[in-house]
Structures are given as C-alpha cells and as structure tokens.
Amino acid sequence: MxxxxxxxxxxxxxxxxxxxxxxxxxxxxxxxxxxxxxxxxxxxxxxxxxxxxxxxxxxxxxxxxxxxxxxxxxxxxxxSPKDLTVPFPNALEVLRELRDKNVLLAINSNRLTYSLNEFVERFFPDIDFVAVEGHNPPHPSKPHPCGVNNIVEKAGVSLDEAVYIGDSITDIRTAENAGVDCVLVSWGYGNENDLKNDYPTEVISDMFELVGMFD
CATH class of the missing domain: 1.10.150 (DNA polymerase; domain 1)
Structure with missing residues (x-):
C-alpha cells in the first residue's frame, strides 16, 4: 500500500x-x-x-x-512578483483529499528550496508537507535520488510505500534511480517520448486520478 x-x-x-x-x-x-x-x-x-x-x-x-x-x-x-506562476487546476483539492486519507505528502524539485517554500506558503498554507526538498548545492540534483532518499527517511516509510509523481524524463529517471514507483502526468512539460516510457506504472491526464491510487 x-x-x-x-x-x-x-x-x-x-x-x-x-x-x-x-x-x-x-x-x-x-x-x-x-x-x-x-x-x-x-x-x-x-x-x-x-x-x-x-x-x-x-x-x-x-x-x-x-x-x-x-x-x-x-x-x-x-x-519579480511571479504572478504568472500558479497551481494547476485542482492541485490544492487533490492535496487536501490525499491529506484527509492520511497520505504523506512531499515535494522534490531541482528548483532551489527557498523558491519552493515561497510558493508552498503562498498557495498551500494548510498542507503539511513531510518534506519540501529542492536542489541544495553542493548536494546533487535530480535525477540523483538524494532528494527522494531524504524524503523517504523523513517520512519513515519504505521505498515500496512511496510513489513519485512527475511530468518529464528527469522525474522518471529520479524515481528509477531511487527505486520507487512513478506516475507520469500528461499536463506538464514532458513530451511524447516521456509519456511512452516503460518505467512509469501509470500515465494520468486528470489530477483527481491520483486520489484513487491511494485507496
């Protein structure tokens, strides 16, 4: 599970x-x-x-x-005001539904950590992420599994209990290098080759599909 x-x-x-x-x-x-x-x-x-x-x-x-x-x-x-950066539709609702199902939530990105925290605090103030892991030089960036390993350790779960959700080949390789399952989303910045990659267990086009994966 x-x-x-x-x-x-x-x-x-x-x-x-x-x-x-x-x-x-x-x-x-x-x-x-x-x-x-x-x-x-x-x-x-x-x-x-x-x-x-x-x-x-x-x-x-x-x-x-x-x-x-x-x-x-x-x-x-x-x-800059960064007023063109917004969550994808239904992102907050899905995070809330996952939270209410006692799913642990985390973010792993190659964006610098302070930038991640800025948007999380602005748009998701009521979501308690177990970890927000950005790129923290000199630690390696994705697709190195460093960030995922840190998150899994903080969450106190096994690799089998984690799933990585991303949109590109970088995310696929990150999940594969960490040894966790991967779900790829079709609304992001990936390409057709990414969506056809053999590693992801699921490719989804609607964010609400994530909720059913944690039943």
Missing amino acids: KRLAIFDFDGTLFDSICDVVKCYNKTLELYGFPTLTRREYIPCLGGNIDEITSLVLGENSSAENVEKVKKTYLDFYNS
Whole structure:
C-alpha cells in the first residue's frame, strides 16, 4: 500500500514556465544573447539551474556566461512578483483529499528550496508537507535520488510505500534511480517520448486520478 506521494513541482503541481521565460529573456536581452520562445524553453527544463542556463544559452554556453546569466536571472526572478506562476487546476483539492486519507505528502524539485517554500506558503498554507526538498548545492540534483532518499527517511516509510509523481524524463529517471514507483502526468512539460516510457506504472491526464491510487 502506498503511504507517501512525492510530487515534482514545475509542470506537475505548478504551471510556472511563463515567469521563467519572462525573466530569462529579460536576462538574455541584457547580455545581447538570442531570446527563446516558450516552446523553445520547454526542452531546456528539468535540470538544475546551471544545466537549464547552459541549455538556454545554447552555442553561447560557457562557464563564464552560465554564471553571469544564472546570477542575473535569479536576481530578476526573485525580485519579480511571479504572478504568472500558479497551481494547476485542482492541485490544492487533490492535496487536501490525499491529506484527509492520511497520505504523506512531499515535494522534490531541482528548483532551489527557498523558491519552493515561497510558493508552498503562498498557495498551500494548510498542507503539511513531510518534506519540501529542492536542489541544495553542493548536494546533487535530480535525477540523483538524494532528494527522494531524504524524503523517504523523513517520512519513515519504505521505498515500496512511496510513489513519485512527475511530468518529464528527469522525474522518471529520479524515481528509477531511487527505486520507487512513478506516475507520469500528461499536463506538464514532458513530451511524447516521456509519456511512452516503460518505467512509469501509470500515465494520468486528470489530477483527481491520483486520489484513487491511494485507496
């Protein structure tokens, strides 16, 4: 029986890409680099901030460029209202239903932990997550299982009792590396190949389908 639901953040619980696009493009324009469309940003997502920035820069990627673009992007992003980042429809309702069924809830993301906490406190103030695990350098980022292992330990459950819920190949590999089951959602930033991957036990298109998995 599953007792712990570990959620990815971007593309799973939250639709966050519009604020990312806005702040990255503002940064790229500042340094004279080509900007990207929303569609072009999606394949860049999933890694940690350094990996995303390198992909965004493309042929202009270098250690120096990644560092300065990352720093400026974070300055723009952290000071912005981030009013385009919102939970996907029914996310709060589903979390509440899972909570009421005594399912333990957690978040594991390559987003920095302080950023995760900002949105959790703003949108899910009545949800008591057992852990909110972001990327905390120098600890490794997803798909390394470090974050999942920390969450499972804090929750006091076995790997068989946990399920990882995400939207992309990064989440599939994270779950596989950690040795936990994976549920893939179709409303996020993944692609057709991700949805056809053999590892996930389920692919869902409606968030309420999660509730029935914990009966």
